[in-house]
Each structure stands twice: as C-alpha cells, then as structure tokens.
Amino acid sequence: MEAYLVFEDGEAFPGVWIGTPREVPGEVVFTTGMTGYQEVTTDPSYAGQIVTFTYPLIGNYGTVRGESESDRPHCAGIVVSECWQETGSGLGKWLDAHGVPGISGVDTRAVVKKVRENGGIRGVIASDPHPRVKEWPDPLSLQWVEGVSVKEPVSEPSEDSDAPHIVLLDFGVKASMVRSLTKRGCRVTKVPYFTDPKKVERLAPDGLLFSNGPGDPKALLPFLEGWVPLIRRIPSMGICLGHQLLALALGADTERLPFGHRGSNHPVREPSTGKVWITSQNHGYTVRTSSVDTSDWEITHLHVNDGSVEGLAHRHFPVFSVQFHPEAHPGPADAETLFDRFLEKIRKGKEVAVHG
Ligand SMILES: NC(=O)CC[C@H](N)C(=O)O
Numbered sequence: 545m546e547a548y549l550v551f552e553d554g555e556a557f558p559g560v561w562i563g564t565p566r567e568v569p570g571e572v573v574f575t576t577g578m579t580g581y582q583e584v585t586t587d588p589s590y591a592g593q594i595v596t597f598t599y600p601l602i603g604n605y606g607t608v609r610g611e612s613e614s615d616r617p618h619c620a621g622i623v624v625s626e627c628w629q630e631t632g633s634g635l636g637k638w639l640d641a642h643g644v645p646g647i648s649g650v651d652t653r654a655v656v657k658k659v660r661e662n663g664g665i666r667g668v669i670a671s672d673p674h675p676r677v678k679e680w681p682d683p684l685s686l687q688w689v690e691g692v693s694v695k696e697p698v699s700e701p702s703e704d705s706d707a708p709h710i711v712l713l714d715f716g717v718k719a720s721m722v723r724s725l726t727k728r729g730c731r732v733t734k735v736p737y738f739t740d741p742k743k744v745e746r747l748a749p750d751g752l753l754f755s756n757g758p759g760d761p762k763a764l765l766p767f768l769e770g771w772v773p774l775i776r777r778i779p780s781m782g783i784c785l786g787h788q789l790l791a792l793a794l795g796a797d798t799e800r801l802p803f804g805h806r807g808s809n810h811p812v813r814e815p816s817t818g819k820v821w822i823t824s825q826n827h828g829y830t831v832r833t834s835s836v837d838t839s840d841w842e843i844t845h846l847h848v849n850d851g852s853v854e855g856l857a858h859r860h861f862p863v864f865s866v867q868f869h870p871e872a873h874p875g876p877a878d879a880e881t882l883f884d885r886f887l888e889k890i891r892k893g894k895e896v897a898v899h900g
Pocket of ligand 1 (some may be wrong): 759
C-alpha cells in the first residue's frame, strides 16, 4: 500500500506502508547502526521521533525475545530502504502489533541529506502526499518524559544485603542500563522523574543515576534546582539526557546539535588517557562547550568528529556524566567500564562514611 514520508516543508518521499498505517507526526532523525533496530525502536529516548535507518536492509533477523529496551516500541515511526518481512517475528508485523507505523522502499540517503541540512525537521508517514497535520510535536513538551517514566517507584532487589543502593531517576530508562547495575550486584530503585528530592533522600541511596530519555532537556528545567542538594553529596552519574540535566543543574547550558549523533560507532576521545572509545549514541542535544566553566568541571570526553562535549566530571561534587551510552545496546562495549568507575566512587564514599 502506497505511503509517503512527508516533511513539514511539504517535500514527500514515496514508499510503501509497513507496520500500522497510521499518521503519527514526529521529528525525523537518522541512525547509522547496521544492527539493533529492535533496541532502537524500543528505546524510550526515541519517543516523538521518526527514525530513519541508514543501513539499507532492516528486519533481516526478525525480532528477538529479550532484546527490547522497554515493553514496546516508542518511536513515532520508522523509515527504511528495504524491510525483510519473511516470518511471523518480522519487524513489520511486530510494529503492527504495537500500532507503530513505518515506511519502506524509501530513498533513505536522500532523506538523510535533507535531515542533515534541516536538523530538527518534522515529518509524518501518510497515505497522501499532502496530509493535513493538526499539530506538530514539540520537543520542549514534558509529555515525552511523562509518557515513558515509571509512575511509581519500582525496585530491583539484590540478594546481597550489603549491595549498593542506586536510586535511578527515570526519564525513560533503557532496560540494559538497569541490567548494567544489577549484574554488578546493585540494588536499584527506579523513581518517577517528578519524585520529591526529600523522598529520594529517604530511600537512602548510595548513588544516583540520571537516566536517558526523550525530548529537549530544557523541558525539565523546573525540576533541576531540587536535585542540587542531593548531587552535591551523593555520588551521581548521568547518561545522555541525564548528562544534559546534571550539566544544566550545575550551571552549564545545552543546545541542539545540527543533526544529532545516532549510531553504534561514534568515536569519543578521553583526553586524560588519550584513548578513543567507539561508543553507541542517540542524542539531538549537547552541552554547549562555551557554557562549561572549567574551574568547576573537567571535560572528560570529546566527540572525535565534531569536538562536542561527550563527558563531564565535576571538580567539587561527586558528579560525572556522559553523553554516550556505556550500556551500549546496541553497540560496542568500550565504555562499559564507566559503571565500574561509578561503583568504585560509591565504595570509596562508603569507606569514608564508615571510617572517616
Ligand atoms: N538518549 C537520550 O537520552 C537522548 C537525550 C535527548 N533527548 C537528546 O536527544 O539529546
């Protein structure tokens, strides 16, 4: 059945429907990973976005139980060049089971060129090349985080009664981020993004993790001040949206990247070791370099391609954060060691508390 990816400026790219033929407008973005389409579509950070896959064949290994990053796909739609739909576990059928639209047979290279020239541009997959969109989605709306954060605290227990307790501020966390902590023996409590910081404190966290999540980090500006007393004392780690939020809370600023970093092979340099890690990324915003006060922050990681800030460590508070994904699902595991560094920080803090 004929379909079109239609941009808000009216340009239309033809293809055929896959998934559910439903018009859902979203910001059109692109990701360059060769695999991982199931993890990408179920990553809550993509809420409100139509994801274009640059790899030309998508769906070729079906969908696999246990590989999802959440209970369902969250993106507004997908755009692919060719979709392999052989079996019952095929990507198109799976998207349809969740009511998510897609389009295949699209000249995705042309779409990517357009998105690179017009970052942040929105579009819709429609049956008609001239659809009428009532309202284009706004990344500054809180609705994206609201739709994917837990509604009440959820605990992931640990058998070890001495396990470090991580309170995870959930802005739309990926399952593999929680897994990265539980497999290291942590007890994890996910709390909704709006949780009163006093309540967070009463949970007696050893560490705080600020998660990934959808939308513009500035949608969460009203909450930042409340977290500052916590992050001044409790070891805190931020990932992607969480990194942007910690930076905003402690005085830096964020801005939109020209067309985002999305894929599984983004090179990031760690100046302190000279090492380059290949990282998994998915972000449209970044911490503005000129807003980082280097008497307060060390810039721990930089993107090799465009020099943008990819990691920060605070000089006075026990806070560090990265723009890329150390849980890397999909993606290479170069940066996984950051979870060990976080736990090391927590352990040291505990020793000080016991012996200090
Ligand atoms: N993966 C994420 O946490 C994304 C963060 C934010 N929504 C951005 O696009 O920059």
